[in-house]
Amino acid sequence: MFNSQLEQAITSSDKTFIKLRYAIVEGEIAAGSKLSEAELSTKYTVSRAVIREAINRLESCHLVERKANVGARVVSLSPNGLVELYQIRESLEGMAARLAAKNMTSNEIEELNQLLESHANKVEQEGSYYQEAGDVDFHYRIILGCKNKQLISLLVDGIYHLVRMYRVQLGMSGPRITTAFDEHKHIVSAIQNRDEELAEMLMRRHIMYSKNNIANKLV
Amino acid sequence: MFNSQLEQAITSSDKTFIKLRYAIVEGEIAAGSKLSEAELSTKYTVSRAVIREAINRLESCHLVERKANVGARVVSLSPNGLVELYQIRESLEGMAARLAAKNMTSNEIEELNQLLESHANKVEQEGSYYQEAGDVDFHYRIILGCKNKQLISLLVDGIYHLVRMYRVQLGMSGPRITTAFDEHKHIVSAIQNRDEELAEMLMRRHIMYSKNNIANKLV
């Protein structure tokens, strides 16, 4: 029992999958480019079987598209694809907020409030911090708070990496900092009041706004 | 160009994946049971690589769960899992209905009306037909009508097989036939009026009702 602290074994495929996912999300591997199994196999010094397994998993995250006997390509980003993605996010995270209002413990809600406070301080001091880590962290906690395992997996393992890919590669970090912060506060307060209807509605609006904000920049 | 009509090659892995998925959804392979690679490999007379690829894809449909160095098991069905699944369905299909109200062509809406009519006739004649094929067909068309490719893939390739697995294995086909039919009619009429808000709301209610109907039978 040497790795009992890990609780789950990490295979070579796992590591390669994570490396590739990172490279794609961060744009090190360009959107739309081809993923050659042989090439990647030499680059990461693993067998083609490992690469294939990693690519399969990337495909199930919708980060690459595979055609039989032809190969895999990184998905190409498009304004339309971004809109599609945010429609899904609006729907699923809205539901997550609704369920969070029902299922989060008082403790978790308290921690969420503390998170907002600490972010408020950082915004005062540094001015710009919020958008990146703060926003992700906030949404992440609400997603976990919904207590629906399948929904959590759908968002965390799947959609969020795609969202992040769009954010990184289309360079999104504009203003909207304080606005988004206020929206976050209202969402938490709805959750605290156990108002499921309102929590869902506010979360959907919040995501819609940030979609519009992004879409405007693209055009 | 012999298979130009197929438009996409079908590999051995594809076929095995589809066979396995069918076997799992229909309960031929019991929920919760282990999937031995060696065993399946001899049963379907393909190599272990093919089986592994098929199992990977089943995992990304959430039909099986895999642990490194241990193996894959078919997901086990639980009342809680069903509720979770229907919460996701409610959220995503609600959005699909909203988008369908915006994006379906008049032609598609006309065909949808014809579908309902033909079902109405069958219900009159045979009484019970509706639940199975009819319901699936109806939801399927609205999903396709939303024109959001990522949403379509999420529902058709992923969630719907899980829904069907629950339906088949927990034996759902009770009454609710005529009730569901009326709900369908109202949804179509909202889509026809291009009332996005109402279409989404009605679809969500429709799925909530059928969830409650099922959940009651389970307890």
Next chain:
DNA sequence: TTTTACCAAGTTGTCGACAATCTAGTCTTA
């Protein structure tokens, strides 16, 4: 008796080689 260490059988993970398929370029033919 209980705990721990160890071993053996079986399962999954990884590898390199071969087979099947696609693609681009060349050549033939109308």
Next chain:
DNA sequence: TAAGACTAGATTGTCGACAACTTGGTAAAA
């Protein structure tokens, strides 16, 4: 010249074998 068939090269799909790991049971030690 343009359309189609063919070939060569490269890429992906499939296979069987070996390595690494897990698991259940046995035996030794407290």
